[in-house]
Amino acid sequence: MKIKKLKCFNFRNILDTEIIADSGMNVICGENAQGKTNLIEAIWLFSGAKSFRNTKDSSFLNFEKQKARTEIEFISGGIENTAIMEFSDKRKAFLNEKLLNNPSKLAGNFNAIIFSPADLSLVKDGPQARRRFLDVAIGQLYPNYINILADYLRAVKQRNQVIKELRFDGSIEIMLDVFEEEIADKGIKLINYRKKYIEEISGFVSDIYNGLSSGKEKLLIKYLTSVNEENYKEKLKNSRKEDSFSGITSIGPHRDDIIFNLNGINARNYGSQGQQRSIAISLKLAQAQVIKNKSGEYPICLLDDVMSELDPSRQSYILNHIRDWQCFLSCCDPSNIANLKSGKVFEVKKGEVKENVSSFG
Numbered sequence: 001m002k003i004k005k006l007k008c009f010n011f012r013n014i015l016d017t018e019i020i021a022d023s024g025m026n027v028i029c030g031e032n033a034q035g036k037t038n039l040i041e042a043i044w045l046f047s048g049a050k051s052f053r054n055t056k057d058s059s060f061l062n063f064e065k066q067k068a069r070t071e072i073e074f075i076s077g078g079i080e081n082t083a084i085m086e087f088s089d090k091r092k093a094f095l096n097e098k099l100l101n102n103p104s105k106l107a108g109n110f111n112a113i114i115f116s117p118a119d120l121s122l123v124k125d126g127p128q129a130r131r132r133f134l135d136v137a138i139g140q141l142y143p144n145y146i147n148i149l150a151d152y153l154r155a156v157k158q159r160n161q162v163i164k165e166l167r168f169d170g171s172i173e174i175m176l177d178v179f180e181e182e183i184a185d186k187g188i189k190l191i192n193y194r195k196k197y198i199e200e201i202s203g204f205v206s207d208i209y210n211g212l213s214s215g216k217e218k219l220l221i222k223y224l225t226s227v228n229e230e231n232y233k234e235k236l237k238n239s240r241k242e243d244s245f246s247g248i249t250s251i252g253p254h255r256d257d258i259i260f261n262l263n264g265i266n267a268r269n270y271g272s273q274g275q276q277r278s279i280a281i282s283l284k285l286a287q288a289q290v291i292k293n294k295s296g297e298y299p300i301c302l303l304d305d306v307m308s309e310l311d312p313s314r315q316s317y318i319l320n321h322i323r324d325w326q327c328f329l330s331c332c333d334p335s336n337i338a339n340l341k342s343g344k345v346f347e348v349k350k351g352e353v354k355e356n357v358s359s360f361g
Helices: 036-047 117-121 127-141 144-167 172-212 232-238 240-246 273-295 312-321
Strands: 002-011 014-020 025-029 068-076 079-087 091-095 112-115 219-224 257-262 300-304 327-331 344-349 352-356
Touching: 002 036, 014 036, 014 352, 025 036, 036 068, 036 079, 036 112, 036 300, 036 327, 036 344, 112 273, 117 273, 127 144, 127 172, 127 257, 127 273, 144 172, 144 240, 172 219, 172 232, 172 273, 172 312, 219 273, 232 240, 257 273, 273 312
Parallel strands: 025 327, 025 344, 112 300, 300 327
Antiparallel strands: 002 014, 002 068, 068 079, 079 091, 219 257, 344 352
């Protein structure tokens, strides 16, 4: 998969720009708060996922503008495609001039992985970050997962809304039976998808981490869940009393986690910062390999100001690993990145983007 061209109009601080991309490395450089991450984000949104910055759609519009638009021309499976994203009161997505009923439908048509400084803390942060990683990664491979997840979260929300009343109105038990039937049905499907994905990715994660650690450490990953198909509905019913006081559903895939076992210990609790970062790198690079195995093509690699957080050896490992991919890498100064030798450089200043034809060599 390759991007040929990116256009942005009124997208955040980028008023009007067009980039003709290199088929390999594309470096987006400039000082902080100039718009580098905005370009990375514009590309990422075509994957069908939400912004990695956890912002509302309204924030995509340039200040005091009513509409914004982004467009990419890309090649997938040898076929040229055009995708367009329009932002106003809501986000609209088009693929080859056809309006999609939801921007998430772009998932699987355009594949990308994003690696930002926040991802470096993927291991040490709480389980919500790791569940989000799974949801985005699986949604790209299996778009129906997104629909199942939405149905599941809707049913959990409905249960949460009425569970507090259980202490005062026993008749609510009947309503809870209905919600819990839906929760268990969709929840098991989510768990099965996640377990399957962990099986698909685990070998790649271990191999990549082995390379990063020069074979000195062994990494294993495991999906941790509190329910299974046999006991799910029973556990939901048994947790009603406790949940009626907290107002939340305390079990299910929305509470699950990934465990990183490094040489027999839990890396989240006992791993060093360097080890945790290497695990995060391994997870992201392995995600791309799983996409390659399913689609036949590597996804677009987006590295948003992450290289400055890594030592030269990890920088070199990543760049060597992705040497055959198309990559968009944002940074302040390309000269500070080890083994960055070829490609195109785009300088961003106050939202204006210009290609620098003499930055390498």
